[in-house]
Each structure stands twice: as structure tokens, then as C-alpha cells.
Amino acid sequence: MIKLRVNGIDHELDIDPETPLLWVLRDTLNLTGTKYGCGIAQCGACTVHLNGQAVRSCKTTLGQAANFDVVTIEGLSEHRDHPVQQAWIEQDVPQCGYCQSGQIMAVVALLKQKSNPTDEDIDRYITNICRCGTYPQIRRAVHEAARKWRS
Amino acid sequence: MTDLDRRRFLQVSITAAGGMMLSLHLPPVVANTNAGSAAGSVEVGAWLVIDPDNTVTIRVAQSEMGQGVLTSLAMIIAEELEVDWRQVRAEYADVNRHLRGGRVYGRMLTGGSSAVRHSMPYLRMAGAEARERLIKAAAESWNLAPDECYADYGRVVHRATNRSVAYGEIAAAAAQVSVAGVEIKSPRDFDLLGLPTPRLDVPSKVDGSAHYSMDVRLPGMVYAAVVHCPVIGGRLLSYRFNVVRNRPGVRQAVRLDHGVAVIADTWWQAHQAAEAMPVEWEVGDEEDFYSATEQRNFVAALDEPGIVVVNDGDAESVMDEAEKSIESDYSVPYLAHACMEPLNCTVVVHADHAEAWVGTQDPEAAVAAVAEVAGLDAAQVTLHNYLLGGGFGRRAHTDYVREATMIAQAYRGVPVQMIWSREEDSRSGRYRPMAAVRFKAGFDLGGKLIAYINHSVTHSIQQDSGGSGIVGGVDPFSIDGLTDMPYYVPNKRISHRIRNTHLTSWFWRSVGHSQNAFAMECFVDEMASAAGTDPVAFRRQYLAGRPKLREVLAELAEKARWGRAMPHGSAQGLALHESFGTICGQVAEVTVSEQGQLSVDRIVTVVDCGNLVNPMTARQQIESGIVFGLTAALYGKLTFEDGELVETNFDQYRMIKLRDMPELDTHFSLSRGDEWGGLGEPGTPPVAAAVCNALFKITKRRIRALPIADYYLRRA
CATH class of the missing domain: 3.30.365.10 (Aldehyde oxidase/xanthine dehydrogenase, molybdopterin binding domain)
Incomplete structure (x- = not known):
């Protein structure tokens, strides 16, 4: 049995500890907001937080995550009112939307480290792929979210 | 309100206050039945449903793959309907009803940058017809002629007295009347079309609640992973399921023309087993392809x-x-298209019926594909379309729907979710x-x-x-x-x-x-x-x-x-x-x-x-x-x-x-x-x-x- 805390809820799981966290979240815990895109930590669609740090859950095993506090997009806020989510809505960021859970989780982690990121910071830290090309909206929304969060 | 005033008002109410959200009727996880089931909801034509609280649900026959059709096509109908946009929701038109009802939604293919271009005339007419039915129903209830009344902002108004009634109150009557000679608005009179309008699907896409077909979860559902011949066109000779069959969760292998699938309790188990299973391929001259x-x-x-x-x-x-x-x-x-959501499809095949859950640009073709592979008539297939994690043309093909059906056909009575790994998605051709x-x-x-x-x-x-x-x-x-x-x-x-x-x-x-x-x-x-x-x-x-x-x-x-x-x-x-x-x-x-x-x-x-x-x-x-x-x-x-x-x-x-x-x-x-x-x-x-x-x-x-x-x- 492996103990895993996700979005504040404790789970006891009888699963191979080598299983990627992504598939535990999606298939066992039915938290489908975290997405599978590449499986090799390239695209970032599977980004979640371990103790507030952004990780790619497709290359994080259940065993590695076991002692951390896991937060997924579903646990980011109660009423989609986290400043990053609000900025995402105001800037009308998502298109197909598939990568956006990961984008948002990556941005939240960035803003925890840097409350007022420069464009260069955003370029360096947000390496998630968006095939729809929502990057201009993402950039605007990150700055907007930073403003909201500081105030 | 003059037209200009109303236009400004709409603009302000739409663009101000990011907190204003238009909730979207997402395809529910299990059933995808259209709205109209809520108490008192009334369908006024195939394209829209009006609730007693004046909420209008507009059906969209094209697939949402990021291009914003759930919003833009709903706007076209809402424009003619003369409705308060803030009360508009959107949902997919039901392909099963479309096929049973003589293609009531025109064409359901999404491609060729055609959603607005192609459907503009008949969506405007659909909105206008509903509007005229509401006007006629209201006029009849007041013993007036329809031309003494007009529609404005979700209400029918009697011109002479300003007496008015909300759409929600007369929708049931409107559903019973018929109208002829309906005219659409002149573009000069458009209130909504041309206004920057936030997408209806955005809120659901910032909290993980938007459902793509990979998010389908059904009782008893199992997962399938596929390995295709690494040389496209190569054929499967043999595989040794014995090597992996005792792994936890692994259930069955399924022979495919150009690959082999493994079914397991979770996708990761299926994927690991499929990757580990020894497979022999027959590749022809394509081995020399550079x-x-x-x-x-x-x-x-x-x-x-x-x-x-x-x-x-x-x-x-x-x-x-x-x-x-x-x-x-x-x-x-x-x-390659490289849609962010790797191709996937969930199917259950029964003796006389099959059901599929898929994000597709071509629901009609997907129904035909399931029916053909499962040996059923199209009428025996129920298909649920989902939000697409990217399309770019790729999801207008039905190869992945066929393959998922082949796998489900070999594992009858159980819903099987087939997901191609990114690598298999890339290798799938097209x-x-x-x-x-x-x-x-x-x-x-x-x-x-x-x-x-x-x-x-x-x-x-x-x-x-x-x-x-x-x-x-x-x-x-x-x-x-x-x-x-x-x-x-x-x-x-x-x-x-x-x-x-x-x-x-x-x-x-x-x-x-x-x-x-x-x-x-x-x-x-x-x-x-x-x-x-x-x-x-x-x-x-x-x-x-x-x-x-x-x-x-x-x-x-x-x-x-x-x-x-x-x-x-x-x-x-x-x-x-x-x-x-x-x-x-x-x-x-x-x-x-x-x-x-x-x-x-x-x-x-x-x-x-x-x-x-x-x-x-x-x-x-x-x-x-x-x-x-x-x-x-x-x-x-x-x-x-x-x-x-x-x-x-x-x-x-x-x-x-x-x-x-x-x-x-x-x-x-x-x-x-x-x-x-x-x-x-x-x-x-x-x-x-x-x-x-x-x-x-x-x-x-x-x-x-x-x-x-x-x-x-x-x-x-």
C-alpha cells in the first residue's frame, strides 16, 4: 500500500510504485484534468504540483510522489477563482484547451517563485507545448495573473 | 433602446467583467442526450431549447477543436433569435438524431474552414424561424396579428402597447405553431455578430472539468494500448501474449492487421505489456524507404x-x-498533425448495438466506421462526440475509430478505451x-x-x-x-x-x-x-x-x-x-x-x-x-x-x-x-x-x- 495525498485527500493505493503519477491520477483516482500528451516530459500537459513545485507527472512515479502533497488542476481552487484561472478566463486563453491544465499549473508554480516575472522568466520557465499556439494569450495572462496575485 | 445603444450595451456586458461566465453544456461523461429533459424545457425546432428561466441552449453541429465554433455558431442563431446572449448556452447537436431524422443538422463534418462559411445561411434561418414562432405564439395568445409584435432581447413585445412576454413563458406554445416565409435579418441590423465575444467553453478549460474523449470513464471500462508495425504498411506475423499475460491487470491481446492491442485494467498496464510483448512483423520493400x-x-x-x-x-x-x-x-x-490529445476512442460492442465515445471532426463517418467494423447498421450505433484536443484535419479520419471498434469487437460487452501512445499516434500515418x-x-x-x-x-x-x-x-x-x-x-x-x-x-x-x-x-x-x-x-x-x-x-x-x-x-x-x-x-x-x-x-x-x-x-x-x-x-x-x-x-x-x-x-x-x-x-x-x-x-x-x-x- 502506498499512501498518496492528492488535493488534500489521503489515498491508500495498491499499485506498482513505478507507475507514473499521471496514470494513477487519471485512471485510478479519475482526476482527468491532468492530461497525457507525450509521456516523456516534453509537452507539460501532465504538469502537477508536488509540494508546490511543478513536475511532469508522466515522468514522476507514484513512489516518488508518495511523500509529497500532490495538487492537480482540480485542487487549484474551489470555484475556478485562482488568480491564474481568472486571468486565463479574462484573456480568453484556451483554444482546444487540452494543454491548458498543464500550462496553468506551470504558471502557478512560476508565480510562487517569481511574483512579477519578466518575459524572459516566462520564456525560461514555461516550456509547455500548445499546438493551438495560444502563446500570445498565455503571455498576457501570466502578466495579468501576476498583477492579480500581488494585489 | 436604439440599435446602437443596444450594441454598445452588449459590447460592455460581454467584454467587461471577466467574472461573467457562460456555462457550457458539456457532453456529460456518460450520456450525451441533448437538453430538453429538464422540467419545462421546450425544443423550438431541432436547433434550440428554451428553459422556463429563459435560458436558451443552442445546438452546434460542428466539433469544437479550439476554433471556437461552440461560440461562433451559437452566436449566429442567437443573432436571429433576438436573445440576451448572457442566457445562451451551447451544446453539441446529436449525430444520432441527425442520422435518424434525415440529416436535420445539415452537415456535421468539421473541416475546410467551413463552419461559418457553410452553415451561415441555414443557421440564420434556424434562428429566424424560432424567433417568428415565438412571435406568432405570443401574438396568438394576445389575439393579435404577428406583425403587430416584434422580438427583442429574449422577449416578444406588442409594438402598440409595449406589453411583452419572455421567451421562456411562450416556448411551449411556440413549439406547436408553424411559420412560413420567414425572413432573416439584414447584416445592417446585426447586434451580436461582429462583437468580440468570450468563448463559452473557456471556463471549463481552466479547471480540468472540460471533457475530452480520453476523459470518458464508464462502469467496468478497460483500456487498450496498441503497438503498430514500426514500418508503416508492415503486417503482424505473430506475438507471444504468454510472456505478458500474467502481469497485473492484463486481460487479453487482440490481433490487428498492422498491429496488436493489449487490453488491461489501466492504460499504463496495457501500454507496458504491449511494449514488452515479443512481436514479429512482416515488412516488405518499405524497409528500404528513406x-x-x-x-x-x-x-x-x-x-x-x-x-x-x-x-x-x-x-x-x-x-x-x-x-x-x-x-x-x-x-x-x-x-504529422501532432494533436496534443493523442488519438483515442472508447467503444462497447454488443450483439445488436454498439456505442462509441470519441472526439471526431466527422461524427457521421465515425458512426459508419463503427457500424461497418461491428457488422451493424448505422441505426444500431450510438455515438457521443467530445471536445477535441486538437484536430487540424487528423480527427476527420476514422482509422482510430475503426481500430478501437476492432478491439472492442474482440472484447464484447465491455467498454474499451483505446489510447494510442504519442509514438503510435505519430506512426499512424495520414x-x-x-x-x-x-x-x-x-x-x-x-x-x-x-x-x-x-x-x-x-x-x-x-x-x-x-x-x-x-x-x-x-x-x-x-x-x-x-x-x-x-x-x-x-x-x-x-x-x-x-x-x-x-x-x-x-x-x-x-x-x-x-x-x-x-x-x-x-x-x-x-x-x-x-x-x-x-x-x-x-x-x-x-x-x-x-x-x-x-x-x-x-x-x-x-x-x-x-x-x-x-x-x-x-x-x-x-x-x-x-x-x-x-x-x-x-x-x-x-x-x-x-x-x-x-x-x-x-x-x-x-x-x-x-x-x-x-x-x-x-x-x-x-x-x-x-x-x-x-x-x-x-x-x-x-x-x-x-x-x-x-x-x-x-x-x-x-x-x-x-x-x-x-x-x-x-x-x-x-x-x-x-x-x-x-x-x-x-x-x-x-x-x-x-x-x-x-x-x-x-x-x-x-x-x-x-x-x-x-x-x-x-x-x-
């Missing part, structure tokens, strides 16, 4: 004759007598065709263009699809943007030749335009150079008969400040292309560093699509198309070595990221009329040429084969 060699073969095949499609004047003789002539060959590789394009241009003594010869060799999508779409020996999609080239030349000869390999091709955002605009617009710069003319001046000169293109060109030159001094190592390049009823011109500003590092700094775009439904999503679509085209121009290439694909995942198949993004400066120059050009694709075609034309100014070398990453760039 894409680099093949691309050279495509260019060499330009020497072979083709079918002449356009023959104006006498291009051959005039070319021979020309004072000066130039000739160039262009070529492009195969490309690529943007490889193509080679040759141009010759002849000029007279004064530098005037007098002869033009164009020949192309392209892998035909239509031939891969059975050949019924081939017209006179030519696949029309292969010559998009070549035969309708807009520049006037008195002597013009355009021909084409089909050349297919064992790979399979498919529609990829902007289809033939994606490669042909690159070749064409690069060669136009070559012609301008040969004529000793500036690229903008040259285009203007030969676009004499095409005022709309000239207008976009003029606006683009102005917006980009064409010809202004650029720093050393930087330059502007331009391209102009019409596709899907929309003209798109772009100026790319690029820099090559001392070390040969390329950066695309800015792309200025001017678009004429006639009119806009939703300026917000219109801009997003053009810019999305630019990113898609720029990714292909800079990095896009599928390499096959010994028949096997090299770029199976994003570590090799490189995508543009935030740090690579140019500044995008997008403008609409609308010629109005009653034209509603497409927007999903027209942003894509010109990008490669704009960037390559700029690079020529810096390097003095022409890039005639994509991607640009294959070139060593150096300032001249």
Missing part, C-alpha cells in the same frame, strides 16, 4: 510529364523566346503529403512577365482515400493555390502529376495550400528579383485584376512599414495568399545572428475574410494558424530511415514554444458584402514563404525545401 531519398525522387519526378490543368496562351513557345527566364524547384516533407513544385518564368526585354509554367508532383490524399475524388487524373487538393494563382500572365501552363508512396496522407491544416503557398510565394519573390522590382511593387503590378488582394497588400505594406531600414542581420519578407475564401498577407521580420542563429521577431498580418462573426476568436484562429505554419516552416519534417519514423515524439518532432514566439501583429481589413471567409486555416499558408523571403535578403540564398532548420544560415 524519406530524404524520396524527397529527391519527388523533385526528379518533376521531369516527367503531368496532366495540364491550365493552358492560357502559348507558354512553351513564349518561354523559349523570352529575353530572360528563371526556373526553380521547391519541395516539402511529410508532416500525413501532410510530400510534394515537389517547379516554376519557370519568362520575361521580355523590359522585364515584363510574359510566360509562366508550373508543374507539381504531390502525394494524393484522394488516391489514398479510394480515388473517387480525383478529377481528370488530378487530386484537386494537391493543386490548391497553384491553379488559382492570382498574378496575371498572358501565357500560363499549369500541370500536375500524382506520386504516391506506401505512406498514407491526409488533410492537414490548410491542405494543399500549406505547401503550395510556400513554393508559390517564394517564387513570386524570385520573379520580382528577376524583374528587378520590389516584391510589393511586383505583386501590385500583376494583381491588377484582383482589387481585394491589392487592398490587403497595400494595407499590409503600410501596417508593416514595408521597406523601412532594418538593423544589420534583420530583414522583412512578405507573402500573400488566398485560401478558404479568405485573403491573408503576412510580413515576417527575422534576424540571423552573427553565429547563424535565426529568430523570427515579428509577423504582421492583414486578413480579409469579408465579415467577422467573433473578432476575438477570429484573431485567435489566424494567429493559431500562423504558429502552426511557422512550426512547420522552422522545424517540421518527418524522417523515415530503413522505413521507420524517426520523429515519434516531441523530443524529435520539435514544436514552437513560448520562447520561440514572434510578436504577432494581426489586423483585419474587411471588404464586407455578404462574404464570410474561413479562418481556421488561412493563417497557415503564407508564413513559410514570408520567413524564407526575409531570410533571402539576409543570406542571399533561397530556401527551396523545408524545414528551415535543415539549412546553415549565414549573413551574406
Whole structure:
């Protein structure tokens, strides 16, 4: 049995500890907001937080995550009112939307480290792929979210 | 409220307050029955449902894959319905009802940048008919004639007394009346169309609640992973399921024509087992397939004759007598769509019924595919469409639906969710065709263009699809943007030749335009150079008969400040292309560093699509198309070595990221009329040429084969 805390809820799981966290979240815990895109930590669609740090859950095993506090997009806020989510809505960021859970989780982690990121910071830290090309909206929304969060 | 006041009010209420959310009826996880089941909800025609609280649910027959159709198509009906937009929701039209009811939703295919273009007339009529029924029902309840009443903002109003009734109160009566001779509004009277309107699906896409087909969870559902032959076209000889069958969760292996599936309790278990299972393949000559060699073969095949499609004047003789002539060959590789959501489909097959949950651009074809594989009639298939995690044409194919059905057929009575790993998705074929394009241009003594010869060799999508779409020996999609080239030349000869390999091709955002605009617009710069003319001046000169293109060109030159001094190592390049009823011109500003590092700094775009439904999503679509085209121009290439694909995942198949993004400066120059050009694709075609034309100014070398990453760039 492996103990895993996700979005504040404790789970006891009888699963191979080598299983990627992504598939535990999606298939066992039915938290489908975290997405599978590449499986090799390239695209970032599977980004979640371990103790507030952004990780790619497709290359994080259940065993590695076991002692951390896991937060997924579903646990980011109660009423989609986290400043990053609000900025995402105001800037009308998502298109197909598939990568956006990961984008948002990556941005939240960035803003925890840097409350007022420069464009260069955003370029360096947000390496998630968006095939729809929502990057201009993402950039605007990150700055907007930073403003909201500081105030 | 005057029209202008109301328009302003709408604008304010829509664009202010990001907190205002329009909830979207998402396809529920299990059932996808249309609305109308809530107490008192009434359907007024197949396209919309009105609730007692005046909420209007509008059905959208096209698939949402990021282009914003759930919003824009709902806006079209809402415009005619005269309803308060804040009370509008959207949901998918039900394909099962569509098929049972004599195709009540017109056409359900999503592709060809056609959602607005194609359905505008009948969506307006659907909204207008519902409006007139509501008016008639209200008038009858007041013992008045319908023409004494009008609809306004979700209410029917008696003109003389201002007495009014809300739609929700008369919807039941409206559902019972019929109307004839309904007239749609004049575009002059539009309140909603043309206003920047936030997308209805956005809130669900920021908290993980939006459901894609991979998120389907059904009682008792199992998962399937597939391994396909690494050489496309190879066949499965044997596999040793015994080696993996005792792994936890593993249930069964299923033999497929070109692969093998493993079914397990979770996808990870299925995937691990499928990867570990020993498999023997039979591969034929395709083992010797090298894409680099093949691309050279495509260019060499330009020497072979083709079918002449356009023959104006006498291009051959005039070319021979020309004072000066130039000739160039262009070529492009195969490309994958690489939708962010790898292809997947969930199916359960019973003896007399099958049910499928899938994100598809072509629900009708998906129903037919399930029925065929399961040996059922279409009427015995229920299909639930979902939000698409990217489409770009790929999800208009049904290969993944077929494969999922084959697997479910072998595991009857249990819902099976088949997910292709990213690698299998990449290896699944249905690529943007490889193509080679040759141009010759002849000029007279004064530098005037007098002869033009164009020949192309392209892998035909239509031939891969059975050949019924081939017209006179030519696949029309292969010559998009070549035969309708807009520049006037008195002597013009355009021909084409089909050349297919064992790979399979498919529609990829902007289809033939994606490669042909690159070749064409690069060669136009070559012609301008040969004529000793500036690229903008040259285009203007030969676009004499095409005022709309000239207008976009003029606006683009102005917006980009064409010809202004650029720093050393930087330059502007331009391209102009019409596709899907929309003209798109772009100026790319690029820099090559001392070390040969390329950066695309800015792309200025001017678009004429006639009119806009939703300026917000219109801009997003053009810019999305630019990113898609720029990714292909800079990095896009599928390499096959010994028949096997090299770029199976994003570590090799490189995508543009935030740090690579140019500044995008997008403008609409609308010629109005009653034209509603497409927007999903027209942003894509010109990008490669704009960037390559700029690079020529810096390097003095022409890039005639994509991607640009294959070139060593150096300032001249």
C-alpha cells in the first residue's frame, strides 16, 4: 500500500510504485484534468504540483510522489477563482484547451517563485507545448495573473 | 433602446467583467442526450431549447477543436433569435438524431474552414424561424396579428402597447405553431455578430472539468494500448501474449492487421505489456524507404510529364523566346498533425448495438466506421462526440475509430478505451503529403512577365482515400493555390502529376495550400528579383485584376512599414495568399545572428475574410494558424530511415514554444458584402514563404525545401 495525498485527500493505493503519477491520477483516482500528451516530459500537459513545485507527472512515479502533497488542476481552487484561472478566463486563453491544465499549473508554480516575472522568466520557465499556439494569450495572462496575485 | 445603444450595451456586458461566465453544456461523461429533459424545457425546432428561466441552449453541429465554433455558431442563431446572449448556452447537436431524422443538422463534418462559411445561411434561418414562432405564439395568445409584435432581447413585445412576454413563458406554445416565409435579418441590423465575444467553453478549460474523449470513464471500462508495425504498411506475423499475460491487470491481446492491442485494467498496464510483448512483423520493400531519398525522387519526378490543368496562351513557345527566364524547384516533407490529445476512442460492442465515445471532426463517418467494423447498421450505433484536443484535419479520419471498434469487437460487452501512445499516434500515418513544385518564368526585354509554367508532383490524399475524388487524373487538393494563382500572365501552363508512396496522407491544416503557398510565394519573390522590382511593387503590378488582394497588400505594406531600414542581420519578407475564401498577407521580420542563429521577431498580418462573426476568436484562429505554419516552416519534417519514423515524439518532432514566439501583429481589413471567409486555416499558408523571403535578403540564398532548420544560415 502506498499512501498518496492528492488535493488534500489521503489515498491508500495498491499499485506498482513505478507507475507514473499521471496514470494513477487519471485512471485510478479519475482526476482527468491532468492530461497525457507525450509521456516523456516534453509537452507539460501532465504538469502537477508536488509540494508546490511543478513536475511532469508522466515522468514522476507514484513512489516518488508518495511523500509529497500532490495538487492537480482540480485542487487549484474551489470555484475556478485562482488568480491564474481568472486571468486565463479574462484573456480568453484556451483554444482546444487540452494543454491548458498543464500550462496553468506551470504558471502557478512560476508565480510562487517569481511574483512579477519578466518575459524572459516566462520564456525560461514555461516550456509547455500548445499546438493551438495560444502563446500570445498565455503571455498576457501570466502578466495579468501576476498583477492579480500581488494585489 | 436604439440599435446602437443596444450594441454598445452588449459590447460592455460581454467584454467587461471577466467574472461573467457562460456555462457550457458539456457532453456529460456518460450520456450525451441533448437538453430538453429538464422540467419545462421546450425544443423550438431541432436547433434550440428554451428553459422556463429563459435560458436558451443552442445546438452546434460542428466539433469544437479550439476554433471556437461552440461560440461562433451559437452566436449566429442567437443573432436571429433576438436573445440576451448572457442566457445562451451551447451544446453539441446529436449525430444520432441527425442520422435518424434525415440529416436535420445539415452537415456535421468539421473541416475546410467551413463552419461559418457553410452553415451561415441555414443557421440564420434556424434562428429566424424560432424567433417568428415565438412571435406568432405570443401574438396568438394576445389575439393579435404577428406583425403587430416584434422580438427583442429574449422577449416578444406588442409594438402598440409595449406589453411583452419572455421567451421562456411562450416556448411551449411556440413549439406547436408553424411559420412560413420567414425572413432573416439584414447584416445592417446585426447586434451580436461582429462583437468580440468570450468563448463559452473557456471556463471549463481552466479547471480540468472540460471533457475530452480520453476523459470518458464508464462502469467496468478497460483500456487498450496498441503497438503498430514500426514500418508503416508492415503486417503482424505473430506475438507471444504468454510472456505478458500474467502481469497485473492484463486481460487479453487482440490481433490487428498492422498491429496488436493489449487490453488491461489501466492504460499504463496495457501500454507496458504491449511494449514488452515479443512481436514479429512482416515488412516488405518499405524497409528500404528513406524519406530524404524520396524527397529527391519527388523533385526528379518533376521531369516527367503531368496532366495540364491550365493552358492560357502559348507558354512553351513564349518561354523559349523570352529575353530572360528563371526556373526553380521547391519541395516539402511529410508532416504529422501532432494533436496534443493523442488519438483515442472508447467503444462497447454488443450483439445488436454498439456505442462509441470519441472526439471526431466527422461524427457521421465515425458512426459508419463503427457500424461497418461491428457488422451493424448505422441505426444500431450510438455515438457521443467530445471536445477535441486538437484536430487540424487528423480527427476527420476514422482509422482510430475503426481500430478501437476492432478491439472492442474482440472484447464484447465491455467498454474499451483505446489510447494510442504519442509514438503510435505519430506512426499512424495520414500525413501532410510530400510534394515537389517547379516554376519557370519568362520575361521580355523590359522585364515584363510574359510566360509562366508550373508543374507539381504531390502525394494524393484522394488516391489514398479510394480515388473517387480525383478529377481528370488530378487530386484537386494537391493543386490548391497553384491553379488559382492570382498574378496575371498572358501565357500560363499549369500541370500536375500524382506520386504516391506506401505512406498514407491526409488533410492537414490548410491542405494543399500549406505547401503550395510556400513554393508559390517564394517564387513570386524570385520573379520580382528577376524583374528587378520590389516584391510589393511586383505583386501590385500583376494583381491588377484582383482589387481585394491589392487592398490587403497595400494595407499590409503600410501596417508593416514595408521597406523601412532594418538593423544589420534583420530583414522583412512578405507573402500573400488566398485560401478558404479568405485573403491573408503576412510580413515576417527575422534576424540571423552573427553565429547563424535565426529568430523570427515579428509577423504582421492583414486578413480579409469579408465579415467577422467573433473578432476575438477570429484573431485567435489566424494567429493559431500562423504558429502552426511557422512550426512547420522552422522545424517540421518527418524522417523515415530503413522505413521507420524517426520523429515519434516531441523530443524529435520539435514544436514552437513560448520562447520561440514572434510578436504577432494581426489586423483585419474587411471588404464586407455578404462574404464570410474561413479562418481556421488561412493563417497557415503564407508564413513559410514570408520567413524564407526575409531570410533571402539576409543570406542571399533561397530556401527551396523545408524545414528551415535543415539549412546553415549565414549573413551574406
